[in-house]
Amino acid sequence: MTGTLPPGSASDRVAPAHAARAFEVLAAFLALGLRSFGGPIAHLGYFRAEFVGRRRWLDAGTFAELIALCQFLPGPASSQVGFSIGLLRAGYAGALAAWIGFTLPSALAMIALAAGVQAFTGPLAVGALHGLRLVAVAIVAQALWSMARALTPDRNRLLIAAAALILLLELHSALAQVGVLAAGALAGLWLCRATARLTAAGAADLTCVGRGTGRVALAAYALLLVGLPIVAAALHSQGLALFDAFYRAGALVFGGGHVVLPLLHETVVASGWLNDSAFLAGYGAAQALPGPLFTFAAYLGAMVGVSPHGLPGALLALAGIFLPGMLILTGVLPFWASLRRHALAGAGIQGINAVVVGLLAAALYNPIWTTAVMRAADVPLVAAALVMLIARVPVVAAGAIAGSVLG
Numbered sequence: 001m002t003g004t005l006p007p008g009s010a011s012d013r014v015a016p017a018h019a020a021r022a023f024e025v026l027a028a029f030l031a032l033g034l035r036s037f038g039g040p041i042a043h044l045g046y047f048r049a050e051f052v053g054r055r056r057w058l059d060a061g062t063f064a065e066l067i068a069l070c071q072f073l074p075g076p077a078s079s080q081v082g083f084s085i086g087l088l089r090a091g092y093a094g095a096l097a098a099w100i101g102f103t104l105p106s107a108l109a110m111i112a113l114a115a116g117v118q119a120f121t122g123p124l125a126v127g128a129l130h131g132l133r134l135v136a137v138a139i140v141a142q143a144l145w146s147m148a149r150a151l152t153p154d155r156n157r158l159l160i161a162a163a164a165l166i167l168l169l170e171l172h173s174a175l176a177q178v179g180v181l182a183a184g185a186l187a188g189l190w191l192c193r194a195t196a197r198l199t200a201a202g203a204a205d206l207t208c209v210g211r212g213t214g215r216v217a218l219a220a221y222a223l224l225l226v227g228l229p230i231v232a233a234a235l236h237s238q239g240l241a242l243f244d245a246f247y248r249a250g251a252l253v254f255g256g257g258h259v260v261l262p263l264l265h266e267t268v269v270a271s272g273w274l275n276d277s278a279f280l281a282g283y284g285a286a287q288a289l290p291g292p293l294f295t296f297a298a299y300l301g302a303m304v305g306v307s308p309h310g311l312p313g314a315l316l317a318l319a320g321i322f323l324p325g326m327l328i329l330t331g332v333l334p335f336w337a338s339l340r341r342h343a344l345a346g347a348g349i350q351g352i353n354a355v356v357v358g359l360l361a362a363a364l365y366n367p368i369w370t371t372a373v374m375r376a377a378d379v380p381l382v383a384a385a386l387v388m389l390i391a392r393v394p395v396v397a398a399g400a401i402a403g404s405v406l407g
Contacts, residue, residue: 029101075325131403164358188351246320
């Protein structure tokens with residue numbers, strides 16, 4: 001690592017966190033949760049300016065290493081980076097404070113949105129929701145273009161993405177998505193070794209979690225992934241089934257917020273818990289909020305047509321979708337430096353990242369395009385929304401208003 005850390009932020013990383021420092025972390029991340037618009041990449045920019053530049057809680061090398069680690073793992077990358085910064089600054093209390101602060105504002109807004117959608121009826125409501133679905137088409141199209149440029153820069157990775165797209169257009173299930181991700185990792189081991197070897201490098205030593213704790217966290221991650229559906233079925237518990245559905249989505253998504261869309265669609269729409277219209281309207285509205293896109297789960301948990309729903313469902317869904325990313329991050333932290341140096345690990349993740357592009361492309365067509373674009377007049381509205389996104393003009397409210405006016 002390079003740079004200078006303030007006294008107490010490196011040498012006492014494994015010491016118990018002081019309450020004052022945890023509250024300091026909470027206040028800093030709450031402020032960011034209220035103003036961090038723009039998605040995961042923008043969030044990382046906010047974090048760097050605040051914690052490397054202004055507060056100097058960590059140096060630039062450590063921050064870059066945290067980004068590399070969180071991009072390597074499944075889960076919400078910006079939330080995982082924030083969790084790590086809180087952990088480095090104030091131990092486990094600081095990690096929890098960072099997650100709560102960054103997540104709370106958008107989670108509360110999504111719960112309020114769910115209550116509003118349920119109360120908002122009539123022709124204007126139908127039009128506004130349709131407008132939000134069209135905005136979602138443009139948002140995912142832009143995300144797909146950005147991710148394709150970053151994650152499929154060469155022929156081999158483009159081939160992996162194309163193969164994933166073809167398979168996923170034919171196979172419509174969460175299990176198929178998991179299988180294609182696994183196949184992508186194997187294809188990466190075969191096709192991406194050369195590029196992975198070029199990027200394998202020494203990693204910073206992020207010694208803020210002991211190896212024993214890391215092993216427990218990894219075991220908990222795997223045990224919950226395997227055991228939750230079995231226990232939910234044995235107990236006939238709808239609450240556990242809801243928690244498991246969102247835990248599984250959070251545990252298996254690579255690439256961040258937009259990529260969780262097809263997994264969540266399989267979770268709540270294919271199962272009959274929610275209809276396409278409400279799902280895509282909430283997703284479109286979520287783009288207008290600061291903070292992590294994974295808080296979309298709070299809206300879904302509140303809206304599902306099975307019990308628990310409302311506030312209990314929102315809290316279960318929110319905890320379920322974020323928990324696996326934090327468990328696997330805690331588990332990998334003590335082993336990251338040695339893992340980072342192996343090119344094979346990088347090759348596998350490059351293959352997974354290429355599949356993520358195919359996964360998002362398949363989702364853009366079905367269900368997003370097929371359920372949102374219902375008539376020829378919708379196409380220019382999607383194009384206009386895409387132009388507004390590129391020009392960084394606020395688009396979500398405009399989409400809702402256009403949908404209400406045009407019907």
